Every structure is written in C-alpha cells, then in structure tokens.
Amino acid sequence: MLSPAVILLFLWMIVPLAMTVYFSFLRFNLLMPGTEEFTGFENYLYFFTDPSFWPALINTLTLVLGVLVITVVGGVALAVLLDQPMWGQGIVRILVIAPFFIMPSVSALVWKNMLMNPVNGLFASMARGLGLEPFDFFAEAPLASIIAIVAWQWLPFATLILLTALQSLDQEQMEAAEMDGAGWFWRFLHLTIPHLMRSITVVVLIQTIFLLSVFAEILVTTNGGPGTASTTLTFLVYMQSMLQFDVGLGSAGGIVAVILANIVAIFLMRMIGRNLEA
Amino acid sequence: MAREVSKGRKAAVTALAWGIGLLIFFPILWTVLTSFKTEAEAIASPPSFLFFDWTLENYETVNERSDYLVHFWNSVVIALGSTLVGLLVAVPAAWSMAFVPGKRTKDVLMWMLSTKMMPAVGVLVPIYLLARDTGLLDTKLGLVIVLTLVNLPIIVWMLYTYFKEIPGEILEAARMDGASLSSEILYVLTPMAVPGIASTLLLNVILAWNESFWTLNLTAANAAPLTAFIASYSSPEGLFYAKLSAASTMAIAPILILGWFSQKQLVRGLTFGAVK
Missing domain, CATH: 1.10.3720.10 (MetI-like)
Known part of the structure; x- marks a missing residue:
C-alpha cells in the first residue's frame, strides 16, 4: 500500500535531479540543438564567474535574512499581543492571517501598482498630501521593497505558529513567577522566549526553504532589476535557462541552489526527526 | 482559568491589536474597495476611501x-x-x-x-x-x-x-x-x-x-x-487598477474564505506536525 507513493516520489526526486546533474556537465543550448558536448566543470566555472553570481548570492541571503528578521521579531510581538485578553480576538486573528492566503502574483501586483507606484500609488498620494516627494520604491530600493512584500506574506505564518505555541505555555508557572515579583520583561525573557525557541526554529527553517524559492514576487515587480539589484539565485537560474536557453549553465546554477537548500534542510530534518520520537 | 485584567488594559490591548490587524489587512481591503471604483477614481489623488460611486463595471468587464x-x-x-x-x-x-x-x-x-x-x-x-x-x-x-x-x-x-x-x-x-x-x-x-x-x-x-x-x-x-x-497584468501603467483589483478579488476570495476555515490545520500541515 505504501509503494505507489514511494515509487512516485522516488522517480520525482531522482529522474529530474539526475538530468540536471547530467545537463550541468554539457554544453547545451536550446537555440543550438545538436551541438551538445561534454565539458566537465566548465558550466560551474561560468556560473561562479558570472558577474551576476555574487550579487545574486548576496541578494538571496539578504532577502532570506531580511524576511526572517522581520517575520520572527514581528511574529513574536504579534503573537504575544494576540494572546492577551481582548474584544474581538477571533476577528483580529482572521485579519492578521489573511495575507498568507493571497497568491504571490496578486500580492506583488497590488503592492507594486496600487501602493508603491510613484505616480498613482497610495503611498505616493500620502507623501504628496504631507508635502513630501513620492518615493520610487522599485527604482530606489528594489530589494528592500521585495523584502517588504514577502515579509507581509509570511508574517501571518510566523504569527500563527508562534501564537499556537504560546497558547500551550504553562499559565501557572507564569502566575507563580508573577507572584514572586518577576516583572513583565523578566517573565518574557526567561519564560516566554525559552518556551517559544523550538517553534521559532521551526518557523525559521520552514520559511528559509520557501524563501530560497521566491520567484513570482520578483518576476512581476522588478524582473530582477534594475541591473542585478534584485536578482536572486532562483531568478538567475530562471533567466539563464528559460530566457537565454542555456540549459547547461542553468543546470549548474540549479545544482548550486540544491546544495544551498540542502544545508538548511539537514538542520530542519533533524529537528522534525527528533520530534517524531516523542 | 482566564486571568483577571482591568477593563482599561483590555481596551488598550483591543485598540492596539485591531489597529495592527487592520493595517496588515489593509492592502487586501484596498484591493476590494478599488475593484468597485471607476478607473479614474482608482488613481485619483487624494484617493477616496468609501465615498465614491460604487460600480460593478469592472467585474462585468473582466467577466466579459x-x-x-x-x-x-x-x-x-x-x-x-x-x-x-x-x-x-x-x-x-x-x-x-x-x-x-x-x-x-x-x-x-x-x-x-x-x-x-x-x-x-x-x-x-x-x-x-x-x-x-x-x-x-x-x-x-x-x-x-x-x-x-x-x-x-x-x-x-x-x-x-x-x-x-x-x-x-x-x-x-x-x-x-x-x-x-x-x-x-x-x-x-x-x-x-x-x-x-x-x-x-x-x-x-x-x-x-x-x-x-x-x-x-x-x-x-x-x-x-x-x-x-x-x-x-504587470504593466506599469495606471489605467487598469480597477480591473486588476476586480480580477484579483475574484482570484483570492474563494481561497481566503477556505483559508480562514483551515487556520488550525495550516499550523499542523506546514510544520509537519512539529507544532500543534
């Protein structure tokens, strides 16, 4: 009963990956069919010496780290806030979670056109209303703008998971600490944060997996530009293989992306595996 | 047992949480509102929030x-x-x-x-x-x-x-x-x-x-x-905001409703059971 799922996933994992590895050692351009030949590590050499490679790697790390910092710090703060007694908690929760369900192309286009556009966007009208010069987000700060959009999409995820974890915090322990005269900040630092550490790790690892593959948000806002200002590894590989049709080079880049993701994956798998024992 | 808190504190928490919640939700709300505007009103500056001529023409155009x-x-x-x-x-x-x-x-x-x-x-x-x-x-x-x-x-x-x-x-x-x-x-x-x-x-x-x-x-x-x-739709011109909003609203509405029902499962599914 297990085998169909296992066989399908095995094929899905092995066949394309083996093809990518194979292509990465070929000179192979879709525009020049029939000229494929074995070139050893030449594609990797080209990929690493491509002037876009280092900017793309740095942009990838900036995007992932930027979004992680915003969503984890914001998520902890929001989860603590939403855990307090208040009126209409359920509705606030729904409002906060909503961005997670919006498809990436819609969020990117809504932010790009209706909010951040320097002429017709809402932020531009607000700036003009205050007598300020409108800011051209995607020309002046393309990567930061994309980070803002992606963080908006993932903040709900972090908040929801941390809130779930927070609700299993031992209230009696909290009250005991309070009665012993522990202040709000001390309790937050020594009880809440340690309790949340495991969930924060899960949030960081899972988000990293998804954030390494951010694609639609870049495609519909900046297309990787201006220049390479918002090109990530994923987007670079997409451009090389789908726009320049350089299958060999794109495959080499794909393998680099796989290795990068696997480093993260190893940590994530260990965490989840440990949890499975319990 | 729910902890006793003062009315004042509860009111302050409520105001803050609602403020932040509405801020986070705002881009979605704005998209839905814009979908009921005419194209001219959609890019008007200063923008009108609720007091515009509500119209369904964008939905008709997109569906046509x-x-x-x-x-x-x-x-x-x-x-x-x-x-x-x-x-x-x-x-x-x-x-x-x-x-x-x-x-x-x-x-x-x-x-x-x-x-x-x-x-x-x-x-x-x-x-x-x-x-x-x-x-x-x-x-x-x-x-x-x-x-x-x-x-x-x-x-x-x-x-x-x-x-x-x-x-x-x-x-x-x-x-x-x-x-x-x-x-x-x-x-x-x-x-x-x-x-x-x-x-x-x-x-x-x-x-x-x-x-x-x-x-x-x-x-x-x-x-x-x-x-x-x-x-x-990713052209930079401002002539289609209302139609883009109508198309977006229709694209996200069904899933937003399903999503709100699946909050709890979401945590479980996306953390592979690591957080329940």
Missing part, C-alpha cells in the same frame, strides 16, 4: 473577457485535481505507516519530507524539457501531475499525523464484537479518518491554488491558472 473564466476554471481543475490524485496515492501510504509501522517507517517519512526540500529551480530545466517532449507543456494534465508530486509529501505527512491519533484499540474492540472487516472500515475507521482527510484536502487546495513557480513556468495561454493570468 471570456478568458478570465477559462483561467479561473484552470485554477479549479489544477488545484482540485492535484489534491484528489495526491490523496488517492497518499491515503493508503499514510494508512499503512500509521497502523502497520515497520522498522523503516520513520526513515521513509523523513525521506519523503526531504524531497520537499529540493528547490524547484534545481529541476526546472529537466521538468520543462520532459513536459515539452511529452506534449504536457501548457496543459492542465501536466500541471496536475507536477503539483501532485510537489505536494505529495505534505499530504502524506498530514494524513499520517491525523491517522496516528486514531486509537488502534477501538479497531480491536470492534473486531472483538464481531465486526467484519468491511463494517470495521465503514463504521469505525471512516468516521474517524474523514476529518483528517478533509483538513488535508483543504490545505492542499489552498497550496495548489497559490503555487506560483511551476504554474508560471509550465504554462502559456491555454492552461494558465489565475496565478499566471494575474501576473500578465
């Missing part, structure tokens, strides 16, 4: 362009199709792992999860070429196959965590009482398994509906679901 319905239908077929095929393959697998665990069950589960860690871009070229050579490029069937495989690990994992909570003793008790295998499955197992299967279905329809790497790279005009259709 027959292609919108085609893309909407593509999204429905791809999201539902990939989830149902995935469930068909995953239910027996998760079932056997939860009730007849072997020595290697844990390894198989972890290995399945590891396939999810592979970045899509690492296999973009071969999948594209395979789809092209088998004639599956820009077809709904091609995307159903790819998205089934992409989400299969999550489906198996979610089902596994749900099935594992069904106590095996109940099955034994039913057997002791003389229940046949078919009535055991029909009257004992199914009622206990259905909620888990339904939650899994819900979360995976959401994930497949919003999937934006494969849907953008493997489709052109024919099989493009809403993700790809909306992405084609």
Whole structure:
C-alpha cells in the first residue's frame, strides 16, 4: 500500500535531479540543438564567474535574512499581543492571517501598482498630501521593497505558529513567577522566549526553504532589476535557462541552489526527526 | 482559568491589536474597495476611501473577457485535481505507516519530507524539457501531475499525523464484537479518518491554488491558472487598477474564505506536525 507513493516520489526526486546533474556537465543550448558536448566543470566555472553570481548570492541571503528578521521579531510581538485578553480576538486573528492566503502574483501586483507606484500609488498620494516627494520604491530600493512584500506574506505564518505555541505555555508557572515579583520583561525573557525557541526554529527553517524559492514576487515587480539589484539565485537560474536557453549553465546554477537548500534542510530534518520520537 | 485584567488594559490591548490587524489587512481591503471604483477614481489623488460611486463595471468587464473564466476554471481543475490524485496515492501510504509501522517507517517519512526540500529551480530545466517532449507543456494534465508530486509529501505527512491519533484499540474492540472487516472500515475507521482527510484536502487546495513557480513556468495561454493570468497584468501603467483589483478579488476570495476555515490545520500541515 505504501509503494505507489514511494515509487512516485522516488522517480520525482531522482529522474529530474539526475538530468540536471547530467545537463550541468554539457554544453547545451536550446537555440543550438545538436551541438551538445561534454565539458566537465566548465558550466560551474561560468556560473561562479558570472558577474551576476555574487550579487545574486548576496541578494538571496539578504532577502532570506531580511524576511526572517522581520517575520520572527514581528511574529513574536504579534503573537504575544494576540494572546492577551481582548474584544474581538477571533476577528483580529482572521485579519492578521489573511495575507498568507493571497497568491504571490496578486500580492506583488497590488503592492507594486496600487501602493508603491510613484505616480498613482497610495503611498505616493500620502507623501504628496504631507508635502513630501513620492518615493520610487522599485527604482530606489528594489530589494528592500521585495523584502517588504514577502515579509507581509509570511508574517501571518510566523504569527500563527508562534501564537499556537504560546497558547500551550504553562499559565501557572507564569502566575507563580508573577507572584514572586518577576516583572513583565523578566517573565518574557526567561519564560516566554525559552518556551517559544523550538517553534521559532521551526518557523525559521520552514520559511528559509520557501524563501530560497521566491520567484513570482520578483518576476512581476522588478524582473530582477534594475541591473542585478534584485536578482536572486532562483531568478538567475530562471533567466539563464528559460530566457537565454542555456540549459547547461542553468543546470549548474540549479545544482548550486540544491546544495544551498540542502544545508538548511539537514538542520530542519533533524529537528522534525527528533520530534517524531516523542 | 482566564486571568483577571482591568477593563482599561483590555481596551488598550483591543485598540492596539485591531489597529495592527487592520493595517496588515489593509492592502487586501484596498484591493476590494478599488475593484468597485471607476478607473479614474482608482488613481485619483487624494484617493477616496468609501465615498465614491460604487460600480460593478469592472467585474462585468473582466467577466466579459471570456478568458478570465477559462483561467479561473484552470485554477479549479489544477488545484482540485492535484489534491484528489495526491490523496488517492497518499491515503493508503499514510494508512499503512500509521497502523502497520515497520522498522523503516520513520526513515521513509523523513525521506519523503526531504524531497520537499529540493528547490524547484534545481529541476526546472529537466521538468520543462520532459513536459515539452511529452506534449504536457501548457496543459492542465501536466500541471496536475507536477503539483501532485510537489505536494505529495505534505499530504502524506498530514494524513499520517491525523491517522496516528486514531486509537488502534477501538479497531480491536470492534473486531472483538464481531465486526467484519468491511463494517470495521465503514463504521469505525471512516468516521474517524474523514476529518483528517478533509483538513488535508483543504490545505492542499489552498497550496495548489497559490503555487506560483511551476504554474508560471509550465504554462502559456491555454492552461494558465489565475496565478499566471494575474501576473500578465504587470504593466506599469495606471489605467487598469480597477480591473486588476476586480480580477484579483475574484482570484483570492474563494481561497481566503477556505483559508480562514483551515487556520488550525495550516499550523499542523506546514510544520509537519512539529507544532500543534
């Protein structure tokens, strides 16, 4: 009963990956069919010496780290806030979670056109209303703008998971600490944060997996530009293989992306595996 | 026991939480509001918030362009199709792992999860070429196959965590009482398994509906679901904000409603049971 799922996933994992590895050692351009030949590590050499490679790697790390910092710090703060007694908690929760369900192309286009556009966007009208010069987000700060959009999409995820974890915090322990005269900040630092550490790790690892593959948000806002200002590894590989049709080079880049993701994956798998024992 | 808090503190927390909640929700609210404006009002500065002439013309225009319905239908077929095929393959697998665990069950589960860690871009070229050579490029069937495989690990994992909570003793008790295998499955197992299967279905329809790497790279005009259709609106001109908003509202509304129902399952599904 297990085998169909296992066989399908095995094929899905092995066949394309083996093809990518194979292509990465070929000179192979879709525009020049029939000229494929074995070139050893030449594609990797080209990929690493491509002037876009280092900017793309740095942009990838900036995007992932930027979004992680915003969503984890914001998520902890929001989860603590939403855990307090208040009126209409359920509705606030729904409002906060909503961005997670919006498809990436819609969020990117809504932010790009209706909010951040320097002429017709809402932020531009607000700036003009205050007598300020409108800011051209995607020309002046393309990567930061994309980070803002992606963080908006993932903040709900972090908040929801941390809130779930927070609700299993031992209230009696909290009250005991309070009665012993522990202040709000001390309790937050020594009880809440340690309790949340495991969930924060899960949030960081899972988000990293998804954030390494951010694609639609870049495609519909900046297309990787201006220049390479918002090109990530994923987007670079997409451009090389789908726009320049350089299958060999794109495959080499794909393998680099796989290795990068696997480093993260190893940590994530260990965490989840440990949890499975319990 | 709920802790006693002063009315004043509760009011302050309420105001702050509602403020932040509305701020986070604002881009969605703004999109919905803009979809009821005329194109001129959509880019008016200063913008009007509620006091404009509400109109349905954008929805009419978008729906008249027959292609919108085609893309909407593509999204429905791809999201539902990939989830149902995935469930068909995953239910027996998760079932056997939860009730007849072997020595290697844990390894198989972890290995399945590891396939999810592979970045899509690492296999973009071969999948594209395979789809092209088998004639599956820009077809709904091609995307159903790819998205089934992409989400299969999550489906198996979610089902596994749900099935594992069904106590095996109940099955034994039913057997002791003389229940046949078919009535055991029909009257004992199914009622206990259905909620888990339904939650899994819900979360995976959401994930497949919003999937934006494969849907953008493997489709052109024919099989493009809403993700790809909306992405084609990315021209910088301001003349179409109202129509873009109407198309976006229709694309996100069904999934937003489903999503609100699936909050709890979301945590469980996306953390692979690590946070409950």
